[in-house]
Each structure stands twice: as structure tokens, then as C-alpha cells.
Amino acid sequence: MTDSYDAIVVGAGHNGLVCAALLARAGKRVLVLEANEQVGGAAITREFADGYSVSACAHLLYQLQPEVRKDLKLSPRLASEDMTTIALCADARPIRLSAGSVEGVADKDAEQYRRFRKRMTRFSDLLRKFFNKPPPRLGTKDFKDLFTLGQLGLDMRMLGREEMQEFLRLIGMNIHDEVTERFENPLLRGAISLDAVLGTHLGPRSPNTILTYLYRLAGDHGRAAIPAGGMGSVSNELAHAARNAGVTIRTAMPVKRIVIDNGRATGVETVSGEQFDSLMVISNADPRTTVLNLIGAKYAETGFARRITHLRAKGNAAKLHLALDGLPAIKGLSKKDYAERIVIAPDENYVERAFNPAKYGESSPDPVIEITFPSFCDETLAPTGKHVMSAVVQYAPYALKGGWNEAAKAEFMQTIISTLSEYMPDIGQRITASELLTPADIESEFHISGGHWHHAELTLDQFLFVRPVNGAAQYRLPIDGVYLCGAGTHPGGGVSGAAGRNAARTILKREKAA
């Protein structure tokens, strides 16, 4: 006897939950199957040492789309919000960047920064509009596709002639040229470069890094927040909304395969051997896992399978968790600054040099790091008086030469601690426990092929109409009944919910039309 559903969502990542909730609210009978014990995918909070909890993968919220908040009536409680970015310098005072201004730099740079952010915000708003609708297909005579394309053209024109020229020029450019043309302060150039490359396999000199920077702003304009209780609380809130709408969520139920019968999906089979029937299977897993592991290349047309095989998703960001017996001293910071976002990226060349080894499968000897102390404003995460550091460390290539064995991890850990020590001399003595998640660990723990937080590199050749690949950019795979709703689809990763929401809307619209 098998259970039958209108739709089965594979994976309870935040996008899967958004998609499931929206389908259920439209009256569908939806089942979500999650491999791990907890819902949330890469957006979870978990204990990594006795009494110390942390957002295990994603740790900052800056892109949750207003449309998703509104549709699901979400109001995540925030422990720290509108965070300032503090860029550290080993031998000078740090600078502080916020969405509209920067402190600690010369007046000329401050003015340039204000203008730069204003323009970037404007461009990211333009992009954001398109992030909340499925990308149109090209070359069709379908009215909706043409309308969306026309709107894109019109919105660009509405920028005004000069700004449109600037948009078209900047969109393919690299962040290195932009920051060196504009700013004199190396810390400012470094911090912006870091924002443009974090989570990608790109360096500041790689063309396309303006796009990744704009992507980062396309939500809350780059205003980062830490949810109270860690990122898991956002997922829990989503799961709650989904359950309220009637969704069945089953955890610890890894899916073995999507059952294809006569060229169409008929359900899923779990690792434990259970079968669930549904004529609609929506995968929150990354595209490669979905097509090659869950479905099987033999069910896909050769060209399509080849495109999926070549999808680029080499993760480069490692996640570091430290249990600390107290806050480390940081040069030039006052007590309240520990609630902010702290970055180590002293200039754009430092970031570029950190990237170089990653191209050859080596980890950075001088990594760039994004640091938060979530326990500082959320005492539920660590025992009283103790603290947690949650950091993204780049670059740690997924395909490390020789593999990520214990020795390689220990060596990289050593590198990170020595880099941190330059800015926080007593960090070494404060550590009571630690955990380092390399992209390989992220792959195995969160089932993301390549351990890439966007599921597929966020470059123009894997963007919009061609994300993840042509033939699947509208959330539908070329196999009947199978859909994608994860970060590998338009618009991409980050805790935004846009992909899940777009997928649900596409599915519902399609049903209505049929």
C-alpha cells in the first residue's frame, strides 16, 4: 500500500518549504521528504559542541524576499539587524560600512561610496523584480514570455539613458576595476570585493563579479541580520507555515530515487524502501543530484544530461564554528561591535591572491573571512559568559588536490587560526571546541553536490534564461512531472525563498492553463 499525494517535495530546505506551503495553500495535498533529522537543509541551527549551537551553513539573512515574507506571513525574530560591516586591518583602525555610508575613510571615498551604493541599489532593484518571476523563454511567441522580456527592456530604459548605458556596461564587469576606479581606501576596496566573491568560484578580477555583488544586494539592499535562535528558526517558521497549510513533512526520510514510469514521474522511493505516489515531484535538491542521482541520466535526453553534467558547482566557502570561553580581543573594536559583521579582506589584491590557489585545487594560505559572534546578541546559543564564532572562510576548494582528509582539514584550520590571530591575538587561547565544514563536508551533510551554496555557480552563463541549464530554466525538467525549486534554479542561492516561490507559482499557473 502506498500513499498518494498531489505533489511530493524532495528536501525540506527553505525553498522546498516555501514551495510546499504555497502549493498546499492552493489546495494541494503535499508531502515533503527530508533526508536529515531536522528541516531546513543548509538553513539550520545545530549544536556543534556541548552547549554551543550555531547556524550550521547559512548564517546571515539578507535576501529573504518581501514577496515570500508577505505570502507566508513570516516575521522572523532578529537578534541583530541592519548589521554594519567592519573591515579589519592588522595595523590600522577598521572601517565601518553600512548600506548607505562608510565611516573611517577619507571624505572623498565616503562620498564615492554613497554614490556607488545608490547606483548599485538601483540596479539591484531592477534585477530583484526579475528574481521574483520565472525567467521568460526566448524565441517563443508566447505572450507572457514576450511581455516579461518587453518589461525587462522597458525597465532598463526607465533607468534613463545614461544609467541604462551604465547598467549594460557594469553587468559583465569585474568588481576589481570598479573599486580601484572609485576608491582609495584599501579596506573599503577589499570589503566590497569580498561581498562580490563570497560563495563563488570567482576572484575580484573575474568578469561577472559586479553581477554577484548586485545579487547580494537584491533583497534587503545588503542589510544583513542574524535570526534569533539561528537560521534554523527561519526554517522552523517556514515549516510551521507549511504544516498549517496542510503539508505533511517527514524527516529522516532520504529519497533514493524519483520513480519514472513511461517517461513521467509517478512518485518517489525512499532509501528505507517506502514508496509514495504522486504525478508531481518537485526537487529541492541541486540540479545535478536531481537529474543524475535521483532520476538517472538514462531518463534524460543526451544533450540535456550532458549540460547537467557540465553544470559548474565547485564550492569554495568553508564554514568555521568556534566555541569560545570568552570574546576574543579585536584591535580597534568596542564591545557593541561584536554584534556586527566583521570581515578580513584587507584589500582587493589580497582577495585575488586568496583566490589563486583555489584554481589549482589548493586552499588559500591567507584566506578571506566573514565573521559573526551570534551568541553576543543571542544567549540561547552558548552557555552564559561563553561565545560562539560563526565564520565563512574562503577559499577552500571543493576539489582539493589529495582530497579533504583529516590532515588537510587540520592544516587549513591552522591557517585560519593564524590568520585570525593577526587580528585577534588571543583567539588561540579562547577556543574550547571547533568545527570546520569544508565544501566536501557541506556536500555530505547537506546533500549539495559540490558543496556550493548557490547549488550552481552564479555566473552569466548559468543565469536567468540558462539557469541551471537551458531546457530547465522554468523550473520544469524535460521529464514530465519533475520540477526543480532549489538554489540551482533562477534566481539562485541565499536564504531568499525566491526560487521556491517562483517554482510554486509556475506549477500552479501551468495547472490552471491545462
Add this chain to the structure above:
Amino acid sequence: MKTYDAIVVGAGHNGLTNAAFLARAGLDVVCVEKNDYIGGATVSRNLYKDWWYSNCSYVCSLLRPEIYRSLELHKHGLQVTPYGGSVQFMESGDYYGSYHDPEVAYREMARFSRHDADAYKRYSADTMRQCRFIRDFLLSTAPDPTSFKPKDLKELARIGGKFMDMGEDRMYETIRFWTMSVAEYLDEYFETDVIKTALSGSGIIGTALGIHSPGTAYVLLHHYMGDVDGNVGSWGFARGGTGAVAKAIAGALEAAGGELRTEAGVDQIIVRNGKAVGVALDNGDEIKANIVVSAMDVKRTYLTCMDKKDLPEKFYRRVENFKIRGSSGKVNIALDGLPTFPALPEGSSLYHSDMHFIDSMERMERAYDDWKDGTWSKDPYLDMTIPTLSDPTMAPPGKHFMSCFVQYCPRQIDGRDWTSEEKDAFGQTVINQIANYSPDFKDLILHAEIRTPQDIENEIGITEGNIFHGELTMDQLLFNRPIPGYAQYRGPVDGLYMCGSSNHPGGGIMAAPGANAAREILRDLKRPNTVPENFGDD
């Protein structure tokens, strides 16, 4: 004093082409050149005894056939001899050759990987499709997507229509091709490192990008979209060296009644009441003209040869931010005889080919890392040819001329000028790399000319010595080239035009910017057009 209809500044191949088409329309034209020879970087020079060096550009393919025929360059002595294939010498002692003959090429590829040999057909069809798409835009002005002028809208619609005609899948493939890196593009077809390496070179020649930088797949086209006698993708040597191209165009210019003046460097473009009225020469002379056309790169034109106050501030700043990056050098060598390459079979046709001495993608990318660090590649990517094997006119009998194009080589070392020791060390790097594969090479060297981007800049005048007069990145292509809003060969000053490689469609000995600018000028002057349209080859 006489007032010309037009002055063209710079007698490079684009300046000459532009002047020739204007002269053919009946304009009274003078083309002025700072050096005592014409051609700019399209030049053959006698720098050692009886040797003629193609000491800047060295091969020919991109020259638009429409221009060749229209200017009757064959009548003015231009002959282009195709040459064959390329070879990649490997550290293992082996080599990988590529050949014109598809059968031979297949067998050689299959020696490394049958998979790759089979994939090549798909690769070549896909790449050629992109070439065909772009070839159509070369001899036309890029439309301005921000303009509402009927001409721009019409051209946009034409391009849009052509794009739509490809069909949905190919449209996506085209978008991907234009934005991805050459390394990733090749990864989609091939598995063998040395084969990928051999094909990747064309994605980075002349650019300050690495093979993994997004956008380099497109640069590939700048090396594939040319042809020799209609054979698309072929390369050839101009008989007598590259200077023969410039000489032939100059012949066409003079036949049309145009005037050519060498040793007439322009100090300043004179603007009066917001209109260009002539030029002041280095020697103090002034030449008056109704219009001034600059074949110099955009930075040299506006930042060096003009008064800042004659230009809108925003435009000036954009020119300052235009990216022309010195990324390649040149080593030209006179040889006492033909060096032997023991890896190759005796008498191999590959002696006539482009030779390369790097055999892995990692070495290609690492060469770029050196450039980023402000120095020349210690293990550079060379594109080496021995043109005298195809063209004996360039050296005495039995002797040879060798041209080594070197990627990467910066304009400055760590932000300062080159010292002579560094320049020598750069030359030695190149010579040593070749000597690793040719034991008798060093003993055959009679004379070597080492050229860093700084030398090329000083002598030819191109900013940073960049072969394309500006990076071929997306932000500087088509309607963005050179400056958004000024991509139609007109600058912000009345009567001043641009016809150099900083303009669409870019550099290489293509002559398209020169021709396209002439068409726009004649349109403004309401004169009949003398510039050929793309006659379509597909």
C-alpha cells in the same frame, strides 16, 4: 593655407583604410603618421642586415574580404599565404599537432583520446556557428540600445531577428558562449589537457584575462572569425611580412588621390568653438581640415592629444577608465638557420605551424597569475612562428626569421617602468623556453629584438602596447566600445571621428573599424557611400 576635407591621424591599417575610403568618395584627404614608416603595428621592418621583421603583428586572417576586394589590395601587391596547423610541445617529450587535413587532425587527436577526436566535430560546428553569427556584425555599426533613432531601432531589430532565427536552444547556447570562460567552454567538449591547452590560447591572446576568466570564450572568436581566401578560421602570412598589408592599403589610398605624410606626429587636435578644425604637429606646423579622424587608441586621442577643456567631464572620466592593458610582448629573432625540434618527425609540416611550449591548462592559468602580480610570466604562453619557411623574401637564403608573441607581459613591472635588466631577463625567459625543445636554437640566434608593451607604446603609440587598443571584455564590446553612447565612431566633439581598434569590432588586422568609420563620416557628409557592406558568406 590649404584646408583638407579630412585629416586621418595615424597611418596604421585602420587609419589607412579609413583614408582610402574617404579619398575614394572624392574627399581631399591627408593621412599623417608620427613615425618615418607607415603601418603602425601592421609593419615589416629592416632592423638587422637583410632581415625583414614582422616585429609587431605577424599573422593575417581577420582582414575583411570585402575590404580586400573593394580596395583591390591584390593590385597593390598584397598576397596572403595560408600556413598550417599548430603544435604543442609537451614536457613529456611528446607533442600534440593540429592539422588542416581533417583526417590527419582526427588521427592525431585520437592518439590522445578518441572521445576528444569525436567531440571535435561538435566543437568546431558550434564554434563556427558563433563565428557566422558575429561575422555579420563586423562591417556594420553597432546599434545603440538606448537610442530611439530609426537607424538604431532597425539595426537592433535586424540583429534580434537574426538571433531569433537561431532557434531557442541555440539562442541559449549563444548567451552562454558570450559569457563563459574559454576553459569551461572547452571542458564541455574535451577531456585531454593538452588538447584543451592547444585550443585555449586563442581565448586569451592580447587580453589581460586568464583562461578561466568569464568572457574569454568570446575572445576565441577574434581568432576564428577570420579567413584566408574564404577559408574561415585559416591564418596566413602576408608576403614580405605584415607591413605588406599596410603598404597595399596605402597604395589604394594614393591611387584614390589621398595624401600620406610620415614623420608628422600630431601634438594636438585643434578644437574651435566646439568643433575640430585641424591638428597641430609636433614640429609646430598646423594642418587645417573640416574633419579630423583619429586612428589612435581612444586614450591617446582624448587624454594625450586633446585639451581636457574641449571635452565633457563625464566623457573624459570614462575615457580615463577605459581599459587598455598591456598584456603581451614580442621577441623577434634573426636565425642563422632553421632550428630543429627533435620531438617532431623530420620534415614535419608542423615546422610551418604556430608553435607553443605550454602543455597544460594549469600552466596557462599560472602564466596569468604572474601578470596579475605585476610581472611577466615566468612560464609564458608563446605563439611562435617561423614565417620565412613560407615566405623566403624576409631573410637571406638559408636564414630565418622567428616571431614570438608572448603572453603575458605587463606594461609596467610592479607599477613602475621596466629596467633594461628586466627586459633582458624577459627575453631570456622566452628564449629558454624554446631552447628546452630545440637544443640548437640558441646557437642560431644572430639578433633578437625584445619588445615589452612599454616599447610598443613608445614606438607605435598604442597605449600600453595593447594589440586590440582596449580589452575585449563585455563592458567594452559592441555598443559599449569604446564608450557607451559613443560607439558609432563619433566622439563628443563635432567634426572629430574615431576609426581605430578601440572601436567596434575591435583589433587584429581587420580594418573594419576604419571602414565602418568611413561609412559613418560619409553619411554625415551626405556623400555616396564607398564602403562595402558585408557580402555575407553563409
